[in-house]
Amino acid sequence: MSFTAQLLRGLRVTLVLWLLTVVVVTLPMLGLARLVAPDAASGSLLRSGDQVVGSRLIGQPFSSARYLQGRPAGAPNLAPSNPALAARVGDAASQWKKAGVVQPAADLLMDSGSGVDPQISLEAARQQLPRLARERQVPMAELERLLRQHQEGPLRLQAIEPVVNVLTFNLALDNLRPR
Secondary structure (H helix, E strand, O other): OOHHHHHHHHHHHHHHHHHHHHHHHHHHHHHHHHHHOHHHHOOOEEEEOOEEEEEOOOOOOOOOOOOOOOOOOOOOOOOOOOHHHHHHHHHHHHHHHHOOOOOOOHHHHOOOOOOOOOEEEHHHHHHHHHHHHHHHOOOHHHHHHHHHHOEEOOOOOOOOOOEEEHHHHHHHHOOOOOO
């Protein structure tokens, strides 16, 4: 068989496989997803007015002291035996201690497995409430109420601790009135 014939045969096989995987399988699945779970299928996007501010499913950094801080992001996953991990966690712990959090929760110090988890534990959120109260001039009781409203889980039959979605909580913070 000549090279040209082999090339044409390869291109036909590629085209058939592409049609099967994209047209026959993927497009109907996307259509079904949009029918069954339209919010998740479109990325679970959150808006502030007409502007998209993020997704409920992907964590994003907040640098202002006026916002709840999520897990560290952007760092590679390091093995527990890697000295760079110990140094990074130590640096993060020092930063939190300077901010008044004496013993920061683990999720304030370390990445999640995926590196993009949008939630933190209630403990990690509560440790940040005094700073938020100071920065925003909002009573602690109001912040605690807001935290209870945004608590997610634990889900039935799962041993997962309750969490709070950092982005949705921060959007709700922006709607609070200072005292």
